[in-house]
Amino acid sequence: MKIGIFGGSFDPIHSGHIEVARQAYALLNLDEVWFLPSSKTPLKDRNLTDNEDRKHMISLSIQNIPYFSLCTIEMEREGISYTIDTVLELKRLYPDYDFYWIIGNDQLKQFHLWKEANRICEEVKVVCFNRDYQMSSTKYPIQCLHMKDVCVSSSEIRKGNKLNYLCDGVLDYIYEKRLYVEEFVKSRVKPKRFEHSLSVAKLCSQFAINNGLDEKKAYYAGLFHDIAKSMTVKEMEPWMDILCPENKSYAPAVWHGFVGSEIVDRIFEIHDPQIKNAIYHHVLGTSEDPYAMIVFCADKLDPLRDYDTSYGIGLCNENIYKGFLYECEENRKYLEGK
Ligand SMILES: [Fe+2]
Ligand SMILES: [Fe+2]
Incomplete structure (x- = not known):
């Protein structure tokens, strides 16, 4: 032989x-x-x-x-x-x-x-x-x-x-066992953004577990939610032109959600529609799909933020819909104040 x-x-x-x-x-x-x-x-x-x-x-x-x-x-x-x-x-x-x-x-x-x-x-x-x-x-x-x-x-x-x-x-095995996946994100966003993404992913899985939802799906939606955040307007523009030119009227700060939802699909081969939807809507909170509510809330309630988020976290753990309504209201007040 x-x-x-x-x-x-x-x-x-x-x-x-x-x-x-x-x-x-x-x-x-x-x-x-x-x-x-x-x-x-x-x-x-x-x-x-x-x-x-x-x-x-x-x-x-x-x-x-x-x-x-x-x-x-x-x-x-x-x-x-x-x-x-x-x-x-x-x-x-x-x-x-x-x-x-x-x-x-x-x-x-x-x-x-x-x-x-x-x-x-x-x-x-x-x-x-x-x-x-x-x-x-x-x-x-x-x-x-x-x-x-x-x-x-x-x-x-x-x-x-x-x-x-x-x-x-x-x-599939890599995603199942969470091998390298954090590196996928780390290599594309700034260090602070990476810490935030990890922290949001953990909070998403916590919310999913407490609401009887798929913890893995929530984790990935959270981990990748800001994947397009480091892209410049110039880099995002061609994606926006193809994906949703009607959304170009939004401020460019909002675009990374739309673009990110397509990047996870085309580059990272994550085709789950709920994960894509959650990323797409995470900036504006415009979807009431449970995973979209989870990511929207976890993003705003990231414990690394410089304000006390424990009340909102408690609400989301109890019932994600309750937490979502609370966070939408908080967000509205914040934006009005701004
Ligand atoms: Fe974001
Ligand atoms: Fe974020």
Whole structure:
């Protein structure tokens, strides 16, 4: 058996990884490719997402490809994992197999830093796949192969970009387990706005729980409600022209609700109509859908605001409609005063 070993943090796995593995399978004439998620990489200091979550996302992505499988020996090992230890363990477990160690060009550049790099090359065949035509040179006996470029990285996905490069079911899992989602918002709004968004999301879930509603839906409506807040008028204008040109007569400060409701759909692939509606109406409080009332109130009653919001919070926890009527009245008084 010729086995390709494709190691990485897979945080998260995306279709670029799948494409590398497919090309390795074909170009090296392999029988199988095993995805080997790392537990903790000595050369990377970012904290990795939980092993179970990364494993699950890999399983979802490879479930329909019979010659791909998941190999968890690095995750099962205690402490920091070195490739040489994994190589020796695999050779002990499968003495008759021929292993091909698949690395990327970025790993080739720092291969000399790997523990016992020479010995790794003696024990297995190391193959470097490169997206660029410019291969890095190396003093090690490493075979270099060119692959078709897939322009996506896990770090882009962690910031909520290129989510369409995730395999079926993975994005649902990310939302289900709330992996990376706060990063999605953090990378698009200012730090203060991010703190506010998190705080509103928490308050939304509290209101939902106390009113017998879906806590997850409320959390996401709250988390994303100000996603378009950092956009300039110039940036929002094309969205407004397409989505709701009739609303351009409102002050631009109101527009981020309209635009944000479409951004969650098109960029973050959140298609739930109640979440979109809640974001759309959150500035003006013009919808009596329960999730729209929740977000409108939680936004005004954010405990981080510089006034005491405990009375309104109490009302919303008791009954969101009561709280909503109270908040609408408070808001009207505030605007009149202004
Ligand atoms: Fe807002
Ligand atoms: Fe807000």
